[in-house]
Amino acid sequence: MTILVTGGAGFIGSNFVLDWVAETGEAVVNLDKLTYAGNVANLSSLEGNPLHIFVRADIGDTETVAKLLRKYNVRALVNFAAESHVDRSIHGPAEFIQTNVVGTFRLLDEARAYWVELSEEKKRDFRFLHVSTDEVYGSLKPLDPAFKESNPYEPNSPYSASKAASDHLVRAWHHTYGLPVLTTNCSNNYGPYHFPEKLIPLCILNAIAGKPLPIYGDGQQVRDWLYVKDHCAAIRRVLEAGEVGQTYNVGGWNEKANLDVVHAICAILDELRPRGDGKPYSEQVTFVTDRPGHDRRYAIDASKLERELGWKPAETFETGIRRTVSWYLENSGWVATVTSGEYRKWLDTNYGSR
Numbered sequence: 001m002t003i004l005v006t007g008g009a010g011f012i013g014s015n016f017v018l019d020w021v022a023e024t025g026e027a028v029v030n031l032d033k034l035t036y037a038g039n040v041a042n043l044s045s046l047e048g049n050p051l052h053i054f055v056r057a058d059i060g061d062t063e064t065v066a067k068l069l070r071k072y073n074v075r076a077l078v079n080f081a082a083e084s085h086v087d088r089s090i091h092g093p094a095e096f097i098q099t100n101v102v103g104t105f106r107l108l109d110e111a112r113a114y115w116v117e118l119s120e121e122k123k124r125d126f127r128f129l130h131v132s133t134d135e136v137y138g139s140l141k142p143l144d145p146a147f148k149e150s151n152p153y154e155p156n157s158p159y160s161a162s163k164a165a166s167d168h169l170v171r172a173w174h175h176t177y178g179l180p181v182l183t184t185n186c187s188n189n190y191g192p193y194h195f196p197e198k199l200i201p202l203c204i205l206n207a208i209a210g211k212p213l214p215i216y217g218d219g220q221q222v223r224d225w226l227y228v229k230d231h232c233a234a235i236r237r238v239l240e241a242g243e244v245g246q247t248y249n250v251g252g253w254n255e256k257a258n259l260d261v262v263h264a265i266c267a268i269l270d271e272l273r274p275r276g277d278g279k280p281y282s283e284q285v286t287f288v289t290d291r292p293g294h295d296r297r298y299a300i301d302a303s304k305l306e307r308e309l310g311w312k313p314a315e316t317f318e319t320g321i322r323r324t325v326s327w328y329l330e331n332s333g334w335v336a337t338v339t340s341g342e343y344r345k346w347l348d349t350n351y352g353s354r
Ligand code: NAD
Pocket: 006, 007, 008, 009, 010, 011, 012, 013, 031, 032, 033, 034, 035, 036, 037, 038, 039, 057, 058, 059, 060, 079, 080, 081, 082, 083, 084, 085, 099, 103, 131, 132, 133, 134, 163, 185, 186, 187, 188, 189, 190, 195
């Protein structure tokens, strides 16, 4: 049997592919367009491994998707492919609509065309798992209860609006055509292979490079943080046992203000790689202009996933963030491959005028 993963050269997708091969021994076809966020170096440990088949293509390339589904007799499709960065969606939303909305539509429709041709038994067992975000639920007030699966969708950024649209398409393909879908809505991930445009890897790398640690607004925005390997385990569990047509919230029960996250990183670096001048890294914290429309708080209630499928995170924030900081310190080669030309241009675009 084989699964098809899209976006498997990105941050979460590559962690998923690595863990999938190690944990299940089942072949995985990995379709990725290799945008700035995709990096085959994340998968270098799978080089020559027949269980990993990499194909460079767009999820909207219907011909290639149709061919791969049939050639590899795919039993499940896990869709990670997306434009994923809120700040980039503010600077240039078009690509987000193209990949997250139009691309997901094309992928869904090719999956449906393949699925209707399957035998009754294979049709029953087929799954389309769509990986989504907690941002579709909008922003919480300080004392609001955490997001449940029944919360209304209130997306606020071009990114979250495009993800919300894709979730609705997935839902409709199930209700209208019967495609066996599953959707997961997860909170902020962190861990190895995280592209350093996002808060945690950006701050680790800026800190050791002696650069400012840019905090948007007052730094009191709250996110729930989940170690990426826990997210991958949740997806495997939902794929294995989730009820068709259901959505599952995935989270770490780790609500933290951004400023506290950055201080935690600084404290670990003070211990593992002290600054040459003996001063704390927290001195590099710099408050900058806020993100337009910045959501104040996200929090995930992941109790349905624990109650129904028995999943809960293995890492606490304290253990996960220590592993993550250590990984970046030990993987300077990987860091060098992702912080070249395009990355520098992005830093200018996003931080140049803040
Ligand atoms: P990422 O930006 O690191 O990776 C995205 C991957 O998709 C890249 O490899 C990229 O090349 C590929 N891709 C982009 N457009 C494509 C297209 N048109 N066709 C084929 N491949 C394409 O993203 P990530 O952080 O790994 O997120 C993966 C998924 O999980 C996304 O759908 C995102 O919305 C969702 N998600 C992310 C987080 C998080 O904290 N990072 C949390 C919840 C949900």
